[in-house]
Amino acid sequence: MALATGLRFEIKLSAGLDGGYLRNFDVTVGADKQLKFCPDNVKAKVGDTLTFSFFPKNHSVVQSDFAHPCKPLNGHGGIFSGFVPVNTTQGPQNFVITVKDEKPLWLYCAQTTGNHCQAGMAMVVNEPAAPNTLAQYKENAKLSGISEVPPAIGGGVFQPNPKASSSGTAPPSTATAPPPSASTVPAGCPVCPVCPTGEYKWSQPSTGNGYKRARAFAG
Ligand SMILES: [Cu+2]
Secondary structure, three states: OOOOOOEEEEOOOOOOOOOOOOOEEEEEEOHHHOOOEEOOEEOOOOOOEEEEEEOOOEEOOEEEOOOOOOOOEOOOEOOEOOOEEOOOOOOOEEEEEEOOOOOOEEEEOOOOOOOOOOOOOEEEEOOOOOOOOHHHHHHHHHOOOOOOOOOOOEOOEEEEOOOOOOOOOOOOOOOOOOOOOOOOOOOOOOOOOOOOEOOOOOOOOOOOOOOOOOEEEEO
């Protein structure tokens, strides 16, 4: 896994295509012990970001295409977060990708223990019209055989996760556990498995000039 060695600021001078602002979508990976991305169907524009936060036990984000569910794009290329083992509530680092175009972007988890992709752990950005829907991708995934893992991490950056536990150990799980809504599911993400479609979190309001404000990335 890439480790943050410092922070740098990157100012995006390209406005969102809607002329207003770019957005970030927070996506949980395996939250609530479910083999799901949440949300799993996002409509995004060029320059928008998706920030993946990882939950136990060991998930990944891999890009594929519709025709090859649970297989890396072009056999090897594309987005890959690596496997992110998590023992605590959330992993210490998030994986952030930037939407490069508005073509459909298919993502899955390549964990073979439990066959996560075949069990439906997949998502889409900019879902195409029928018949190539997310639902159909998941149907095809059931028959896809063993998931494949890309050889190298790429296609995104890691950022510190402000919601991660700093102790490195699992929190108490019985009498002193916080209310269910407190920590395991980010605010704004409804209880899975029913994930919303599309836009539920806006990262920053427009500043009026069409530019996104500076944003820190792990470098
Ligand atoms: Cu997984």
